[in-house]
Amino acid sequence: MTSAIADNQANKQAGPLIVHVVxxxxxNKGGLEDVVANLCRQLISRGYHVRVVTCDSLFSDPGRQLPPTETIDGIEVVRIPWSGSSRYPxxxxxFRHVAxxxxxxxxxxxxxxxxxAWGKLMHGRPMVATTHGGFFHTPKYAAIKxxxxxxxxxxxALGYNYLICCSQSDARLFSNIARNRVRLIENGADVSKFANCAALEARRRIVTIGxxxxxxxxxxxxxxxxxxxxxxxDWHLDIIGAVSDLDxxxxxxxxxxxxxxxNVSLHVAIDDGSIRNIIARASLFASASEYEGFGLVAIEAMSAGLLPVLNANDAxxxxxxxxxALMLSDFSDPETAADTLTAAFERLEADDLSLRQELxxxxxxxxxxxVAQRYMDVYAETITPKGKSPQLLRQRGQVA
Structure with missing residues (x-):
């Protein structure tokens, strides 16, 4: 902790230190990891100093040894031991890394x-949280949850200055317990990663990612x-993702x-270049997911020019x-969802690329x-000393 604090003092001129805890x-690859990494990169480019505190092993590969500290894309990463469930590690x-x-x-x-939140009296730091869907990822144990x-x-929630919700459904839910401290900031997406790379002609080829x-x-x-x-x-599905609770x-x-x-190809833990090559052969994106915190992967699919067909969950x-332009269906009924995907293909087949341009x-x-600017606005409101203007703080990129 002493070294980290000394380093932070040396970097004060670079702007406030934002410690992300995830x-x-x-x-590890996933929607949550992508959001934090992209936000951190944006903050660094705007003069902030950032640190990510996270668990010291991957839930999908617990035997893999990860270094306790590392710098990734200019992001200081600190990994700490954990025990218990991956849902509640x-x-x-x-506490050693937020002081x-x-x-x-x-x-x-x-x-x-x-x-x-419960330890705020001990660490005394101003805090915000992004909900990322809360813990209602499945209907399992719904009553207890x-x-x-x-x-x-x-x-x-009382320990947080603001709760940032990344979807309208999250905002409705958390407004019940945090009221005027809720801020809606829909997730950003790396829209350049797969930009406009989907097949130009309609193909009976579907990609699902997650x-x-x-x-x-x-x-x-x-x-x-x-x-x-x-x-x-001719129908083909490419399933792209990383091992989680299914192997x-x-x-x-x-x-x-x-x-x-x-008709189905499985692609495990492949890089973005390989994913781009698969998308280049496809026209449609599909997700049968029962629950999403936001639906980040659907935005990335849109940025590629894929037409998304999505299970009608709240997000x-x-x-x-x-x-x-997005199409919803009921994936619990195979024939109904197959009808929707067929209609999506026919829609693309008849299109003059105007639908693609809309996506x-x-x-x-x-x-x-x-999106990063919206987060910075919330940060400025949270850490601005009394009597000073948040706008002045944003311009200076520092706190008193």
Whole structure:
């Protein structure tokens, strides 16, 4: 801790120190990790000093040794021991690495959210949190989760100056416990990563991207593919992601059980260049996910020129309200979802690329430079000393 504080004092001229606390970070890949990494890169480019405090192993690969400290893309990364569940990792050493922060930014609602709130009398740092969907990722234990949310989470929320919600559905939920301290900042997306790379002509080829998690309902996606393949042999699905609570052998068995070896390809932990090459052969994106905190991957799909067909969960419904080009369906009914994907293909087949331009234009609104500015505005309001202007703080890039 002493070294970190000394380093921060030496970097004060570079702007405030924002300490991000998140249970998983790079080199792990996922929506949460991408959001934190992209926000940190933006902050560094604007003169902030940033540190990420995270767990010292990957939940998907617990035997892999990660260094306790590392610098990634200019981001100071500190990894600490943890125990317990990956959903609620216990990691009390977090307090050692926030004492010198000008502001602590907690990502997701888990142990860190609760512990840093209850320990605020000890560390005394101003704090904001981004909800990232809370902990309602699946309907499992829904009654217990609701009780926890209205008791423990409500009390923990008192420790935060602002709760930043990354979707309309999150904002509605957390307004019940934090009221006027809720701020809506929809997630940014790296819209340059796969920019405009999808096939120009309509193809019966679908991409789905995300962790191999139960709530992503890849089983339902495969049931839909079975229905599509029965209608036309050209239908193909590329499943791209990293192992989570589903492993590769399990998914391979699911594919084989449906006789889809020729219609489905599985791509595990591949790099962005490889993903781009797969998207270049596709026209559609699909997600059968039961729950999403925001739907970041759908925005990235739009930026590539893929037409998304999404399961009608709350986050995707909210996204479709803003972007009417998106198509919703019920993936619990394979034939219904197959009908929607067929209609999406026919829509692209009849299109003169105006739909593609709409998708690309809608995705550009989520560029990280704009989203980062919204976060900086919240930071400025949080750490501005009394009697000083938040605008003056933004211009100076420093705190008193």
């Amino acid at each position: 249970r998983q970070f790079l080199p 216990l990691a009390p050493q977090v 010198d922060a000008d502001l602590v930014h907690v990502h997701a609602v888990d142990f860190f959210f609760d512990a840093l 609701k009780v926890w949310f209205n008791t423990a989470t409500r009390l923990s 962790r191999f998690s139960v709530n992503k309902r890849l089983d339902r996606m495969l049931d839909v593919m079975k229905a599509l393949a029965a209608r036309h042999a 590769q052998p399990t998914l391979e068995k699911e594919i084989a059980a449906r006789g889809l070896e020729r 995707y419904k909210a996204l479709a309200e803003t972007h009417p 690309l234009s809608d995705a550009r609104a989520y560029a990280w430079d704009e």
